Amino acid sequence: MKAFQSEDPLLQVRNVTRYYGDRIGCANVSFDLWPGEVLAIVGESGSGKTTLLNCLSTRLAPTAGAIEYRMRDGAMRNLYQLSEAERRLLMRTDWGFVHQNAADGLRMNVSAGANVGERLMAVGERHYGNIRATADDWLGRVEIESDRIDDDPRSFSGGMRQRLQIARNLVTQPRLVFMDEPTGGLDVSVQARLLDLLRRLVADLGLSVVIVTHDLAVARLLSHRIMVMRHGNVIETGLTDQVLDDPREPYSQLLVSSILQV
Amino acid sequence: MTGTAQLQTYDFAGGEYNFAYLDEQTKRMIRRAILKGIAIPGYQVPFASREMPMPYGWGTGGVQVTASILGKDDCLKMIDQGSDDTTNAVSLRGFFEKTAGVRTTYETSEATIVQTRHRIPEKPLREDQIIVFQVPIPEPLRFLEPRETETRKMHALEDYGLMHVKLYEDIAKNGHIATTYAYPVKVNGRYVMDPSPTPKFDNPKIDRMAALQLYGAGREKRIYAIPPYTDVKSLDFEDYPFEVQKFDMPCGLCGAENVYLDEVILDDKGGRMFVCSDSDYCEERRAEGHTGPMAADPAAVHIGGGKQEETDR
Ligand SMILES: Nc1ncnc2c1ncn2[C@@H]1O[C@H](COP(=O)(O)OP(=O)(O)O)[C@@H](O)[C@H]1O
Ligand SMILES: [Mg+2]
Ligand SMILES: [Zn+2]
Numbered sequence: 001m002k003a004f005q006s007e008d009p010l011l012q013v014r015n016v017t018r019y020y021g022d023r024i025g026c027a028n029v030s031f032d033l034w035p036g037e038v039l040a041i042v043g044e045s046g047s048g049k050t051t052l053l054n055c056l057s058t059r060l061a062p063t064a065g066a067i068e069y070r071m072r073d074g075a076m077r078n079l080y081q082l083s084e085a086e087r088r089l090l091m092r093t094d095w096g097f098v099h100q101n102a103a104d105g106l107r108m109n110v111s112a113g114a115n116v117g118e119r120l121m122a123v124g125e126r127h128y129g130n131i132r133a134t135a136d137d138w139l140g141r142v143e144i145e146s147d148r149i150d151d152d153p154r155s156f157s158g159g160m161r162q163r164l165q166i167a168r169n170l171v172t173q174p175r176l177v178f179m180d181e182p183t184g185g186l187d188v189s190v191q192a193r194l195l196d197l198l199r200r201l202v203a204d205l206g207l208s209v210v211i212v213t214h215d216l217a218v219a220r221l222l223s224h225r226i227m228v229m230r231h232g233n234v235i236e237t238g239l240t241d242q243v244l245d246d247p248r249e250p251y252s253q254l255l256v257s258s259i260l261q262v
Numbered sequence: 263m264t265g266t267a268q269l270q271t272y273d274f275a276g277g278e279y280n281f282a283y284l285d286e287q288t289k290r291m292i293r294r295a296i297l298k299g300i301a302i303p304g305y306q307v308p309f310a311s312r313e314m315p316m317p318y319g320w321g322t323g324g325v326q327v328t329a330s331i332l333g334k335d336d337c338l339k340m341i342d343q344g345s346d347d348t349t350n351a352v353s354l355r356g357f358f359e360k361t362a363g364v365r366t367t368y369e370t371s372e373a374t375i376v377q378t379r380h381r382i383p384e385k386p387l388r389e390d391q392i393i394v395f396q397v398p399i400p401e402p403l404r405f406l407e408p409r410e411t412e413t414r415k416m417h418a419l420e421d422y423g424l425m426h427v428k429l430y431e432d433i434a435k436n437g438h439i440a441t442t443y444a445y446p447v448k449v450n451g452r453y454v455m456d457p458s459p460t461p462k463f464d465n466p467k468i469d470r471m472a473a474l475q476l477y478g479a480g481r482e483k484r485i486y487a488i489p490p491y492t493d494v495k496s497l498d499f500e501d502y503p504f505e506v507q508k509f510d511m512p513c514g515l516c517g518a519e520n521v522y523l524d525e526v527i528l529d530d531k532g533g534r535m536f537v538c539s540d541s542d543y544c545e546e547r548r549a550e551g552h553t554g555p556m557a558a559d560p561a562a563v564h565i566g567g568g569k570q571e572e573t574d575r
Contacts, residue, residue, distance in 0.1 A: 085419045107406065107427070114430045121430065122423025128433055128499040150434050 008070060010035050010176060010208050011056070016065035018051050024232040025051035029065070031227065031237065035175070038202060038209040040223035040240065042216060042255070048232040049212040050180055056210060057097055057178045058087055069176075092119050096169030096177035100184045102161035105168070106153050112139060112164055113149040119172045138167040142197060159190040163197065170201065177202075179211040183218055195221050216256065220244055228252045274361045275315060282329040282362040288312055292330035292485070296476060299487035304449025305417070306400050311483040316357070320350060321379055321396030323478030327485060328358070328377045328394045331476070337365040339373035344381035344522065344539030368542050382464040384521050384543040387473035389490060395460070397479040400486065402446045402456035422454050425497055433502055442507065448495045449488055462496065463506045463522045469494040513538045514556030516547035528561040535559075 009032035018025040026048035033039055041049045054060035056067060058079050068076045072094060082090065091097070099105040106115055116135035117125075125131055136146055142163035153161050162182060169177060182198065183191040199222055202209055213219055219226055219240060226243040228236040228251070236249045247253045271278040280286065288310075295309035314322040328338070340355040342348040346368040354377065355366050367373050370383040379396040387393055403413040406424045416422065425446050432439045444458035445465055457468055457477075468475065468488065475488040488494060496504040512519045514526075514535035521543065523536040535556045538544035548557075 084415070085421075088419060088421060110406070110427060110431050111434055113434055114427050117430055118423060118427050121426040122421070126426070126500050128430065129501050131430065132434075 008035075008074075009033060010037075010070050011210075012066075012068040012076065013056065014066045014068075016052065016055050016062045016067060018055055018060065019063045024048070026055065026229070026232045029234050031234075033176075033208055033210065035208055036206045037225065038207075038211065038223045040219035040226045041210065041212045041229060042214065042219050042226055043229035044255075045214060047229040049214075049229055051232070052229070053178055053180055053210060053212045057095065058082075058091070059097075072175075089123075092122055093172045094174050094176065096166075096174045098162075098165055098169060098177065098179040098182045100181040102153070102158070102165045105165045106161065108154050109152060111150045111152050112144065112156075115153065115164060115168045116171050118168065123172065134171060135167075138171050139164075141170075141201070142167040143193075157190075158186050159194060162186065162194055166198070166201070170205065173205070174207070176208045176210075179209060181213055181215075182211065183213075183215065191218075198222060216244060216258075228255065272361045272363065274357075279361055281334070282332045282358065283314070284312065284326065284329045288326075289330040292326055295485045296327065296330065296487060299476070299485050300474070300489050302453070303488050303492050304447075304453030304455040304486060306484040306486045308483055309485050311480050314480065316353070318481040319398070321354065321377075321478075322480030323482075323485070324377050324379070324394050324396030324480075325354060325357070325478075326480060327476050327478035328375060329362075331392065331394075332358070332362055332364060332375065334362075334364065336374045337367050337372055339367050339370060339376045339542075341376065341378045341381060341383070341540075341542075343379070344524070345541045347541070350379065369546070370540075370542055378460075380459055380461070381522065381539055382460060382467045384518075384538070384540045385546075386467075387471060389472045391473040393471075393473050393475050395457070395475065395477045397456075397458055397477045397484075398481070399444070399458055400456060400477065400479040400482050400484040402444075402454050417453060420452065422448075425454055426499070429497060429499065429502075433499070439498065439502055439504075445504075446497050448497060450492050450494075454497070455486060455488075455494075461507065461522060462504075465494070465496045465504070466506060509536060511536055512554055513544060513547075514554045514559075516544045516552045516557075517554035518544065518547055518552070528559070533561065 011033040014030050016029045017027045029052055041052060043049055055062045061080060067079045069079055070076050113132055113135040116138050117131040120131050120134060136149055139149060144160060144163055153164055156164060183194050195218060211222060223240045226238060226240050227234050230251055236243060236252045244256055247256050272281060292309055295307045299307045312326060314325055316322060338358055340351045342351040358364055359366055370385045373391060375392050375394060377394040401413055403416055403424055405428055407413050429439055432441055443461050444456050445462035447455050447457055447465060449455045457465060470491050470493060472490050474490055477486045498504040509523045513521060513523060515537050518538055522539045524539045525534055526537055527534050
């Protein structure tokens with residue numbers, strides 16, 4: 001993919017560490033994320049990917065370390081010093097979070113239209129017709145037929161639910177989207193379609209993305225840069241093609257040679 | 263609301279009790295919750311709800327609020343579904359007659375305290391009156407968010423998008439906002455509140471009402487309040503504004519228009535009519551000589567003497 005460019009980082013992560021009791025979730029993770037950049041966090045199951053993603057997205061407080069984010073006004077703010085109200089506003093306007101299990105990110109008992117419209121209503125949109133038109137437009141962009149707008153996601157296939165979850169997140173035009181194994185648990189053909197869609201949306205919208213995956217094909221297709229994690233530590237970072245075609249660390253070499261891939 | 267009689271005891275159900283059943287310490291605790299509620303209009307104040315000698319569905323929250331504000335000189339009106347003589351209203355009125363010995367009335371204008379389930383009297387309430395609501399479910403966000411910790415946070419942060427999700431669903435499924443009871447309101451531009459279970463027809467009465475409004479939920483242990491002349495706005499969309507129910511006809515008995523009507527079955531041949539749900543209002547109008555289109559019908563006259571009981575919901 002074409003490289004991003006911008007002078008100021010969007011996210012600055014310094015020595016982020018999270019323990020569960022005395023067990024390490026992730027340790028001493030530092031990196032910068034740039035506007036328009038897609039960063040893939042890869043590694044085996046249990047390597048700390050989800051823990052790190054949850055720390056970054058303020059869903060799980062780190063035991064130590066600092067995470068700063070560039071707000072829309074240009075100021076860098078420590079995420080864990082935001083008020084609860086600021087944090088919520090950020091999460092539902094400037095950010096998105098795509099869960100592996102769509103049911104965790106959707107309201108399963110309200111219609112597709114309401115799922116997409118919720119963020120708009122949360123930030124004060126009060127015109128039903130406009131909300132519905134915007135929801136309809138977003139359903140189209142994620143390839144869900146207009147006539148499903150009043151159906152609730154329980155009647156949707158796995159792939160459709162995931163696309164609905166994506167539309168629900170993107171409706172407020174966020175700048176940064178977190179994804180945790182967004183194609184996990186889907187059939188291979190469904191995965192391919194979802195990946196194509198994600199790739200197109202990310203490019204069209206110029207999104208910054210932190211995506212967690214154990215599937216290197218997903219990382220290859222979507223990301224500019226890769227971080228390889230093992231036992232909670234980042235053991236290698238680099239441009240995607242470079243890490244996948246010419247890994248430096250022996251563990252990364254094993255991972256890439258697919259010996260470790262399940 | 264003059265001084266309560268602390269020395270006198272009242273017999274009830276074979277026991278001796280303090281004035282209005284509750285002990286003075288409990289009443290003080292409840293009055294503190296009420297005062298806090300008045301200070302923060304629409305905010306649900308937790309309180310240590312007591313066991314009352316009646317099932318929860320009977321309005322124990324409202325009963326505890328009334329017991330806590332009742333004085334010897336008060337005059338109490340008790341209504342259920344707009345009527346003074348349903349089982350629920352009759353037994354709650356009897357409860358206070360026995361445990362407090364206060365005067366009771368059917369007439370809205372004579373009452374100093376009106377306790378209600380379901381309706382607000384048609385006759386506007388005054389500054390020297392208090393209306394107490396029996397509330398089954400105080401949390402308006404419960405429908406979409408079952409977690410109590412989360413709904414509390416949403417109130418604290420004024421995070422009310424979910425209320426509109428519910429209204430959106432209503433319009434998407436029915437073509438209009440189909441919520442007719444417990445229609446959510448925003449109180450004083452801040453807290454979203456459930457005026458449950460009154461019909462939305464009564465929502466305009468809640469707005470800038472001259473009387474103090476107190477809401478008590480016994481099972482859920484919450485009290486909330488709306489002080490006199492507080493702005494109360496029913497939630498809606500710009501293109502689907504809030505509307506009250508409209509009735510095509512006047513009351514069959516008294517001819518009143520723009521009041522809330524109940525359908526009454528007259529016979530087993532499909533005969534029916536619509537009459538004021540507020541039975542006191544209807545009787546007063548008839549006493550003043552107003553008549554409706556069905557007033558001369560023998561079946562209707564029989565009904566007009568006292569409406570049939572609603573089944574408990
Ligand atoms: N809630 C938790 N409590 C205790 N240990 C946890 C918890 N979540 C994750 N861990 C542990 O932290 C480590 C990293 O887990 P996780 O971040 O889920 O890895 P990944 O997403 O890469 O599979 C693992 O050893 C895991 O067992
Ligand atoms: Mg994981
Ligand atoms: Zn009438």
